[in-house]
Amino acid sequence: MNLTKLASVQLVLWNICRQYNQDPEAIFQKARLDPELMYQPGARYPLEKVAILWEEAAERIKDPCFGLAAATCWHPTHFGTLGYALLMSQSLRITLERLLRFHKVLSEARFGKIHEDREQGTLVFTLTYRDEKPYPPGREDAALAWIMSTLRINFHHNLTPVFVTFTHGRPACAGKYYELFKGPITFDAPTAALALPLDQVDVLLPGANEELAQFSDQAMSRYLATLNDDSWANRVRRLIMEHLPSGAITVEKTASELHISTRKLQRLLKEEGTTFLALLNATRMKLAKDYVQQDNMDLTEIAFLLGFSELSTFSRSFKRWTGQSPVKYRQAA
Known part of the structure; x- marks a missing residue:
């Protein structure tokens, strides 16, 4: 099982890096972690990548007492x-x-x-x-x-x-x-x-x-209680949230990271009453609503964070989910 950590905790390291005049975004990029997740309630990072994050910070910050x-x-x-x-x-x-x-x-x-x-x-x-x-x-x-x-x-x-x-x-x-x-x-x-x-x-x-x-x-x-839900659907949701910004999340990639075949993952999800596509769309919809309500986030940026290659594609999906365009949804929030 891939253990996780609350993403917002790493804001502490982000602030430390800035205090030492280091670019925290570059350090997070090296660990392949999306900084935006630190501002999403409940979002989590894989512990193995958090470990890489601290190792990278230690390499860049020359003060051995930086912690x-x-x-x-x-x-x-x-x-x-x-x-x-x-x-x-x-x-x-x-x-x-x-x-x-x-x-x-x-x-x-x-x-x-x-x-x-x-x-x-x-x-x-x-x-x-x-x-x-x-x-x-x-x-x-x-x-x-x-x-x-x-x-x-x-x-x-x-x-x-x-x-x-x-x-x-x-x-x-x-x-x-x-x-x-x-x-x-x-x-x-x-x-x-x-x-x-x-x-x-x-x-x-x-x-x-x-x-x-x-x-x-x-x-x-x-x-x-929700975190202890170790269902296959929950595991897939975590991986979807982690990989959405890269746009490279597929059922094949997800199955590979879970160390099972694509066919077996599809069968296990079916037994839990869902599919990979349903989980992907539900996760995108939830994050989209959260992101759009934040006035400081550009809609094009949100589209890319959710794995859409074009703003127009994201806007059509968002309207299908909510019945409103992202702009109108933001104004009504």
């Missing part, structure tokens, strides 16, 4: 509903528990674990890599930097970790780690981890709003 910039390059919207739910948590412990409980909203790969060490008086969050390769240094740094930033925003006071560990070696810019985390740092450690003092993890947070947080939890649970 730490994630601490100032994120916004709650980048992490969907979970981004806001984390900021409404009652305590630092609940913040981390919520992150792990609903991390699948962000990525289908398992992400971390929490361990309470009463003897040392710490609550330790540790990155885990059970479903994907270990993060390269920049991505590992970014993960812990973002988590530390989120916890500090929640705490509303100075928050110093008991210790922070990284699996990579000590870089020449190591001072940046001490400047950001303001606590003991260990490099070349067996795991990447962040430890918090136990006497602070259960303190009621000023921004806590458990009612809204639980409402967000319910929304995420509903989203995960």
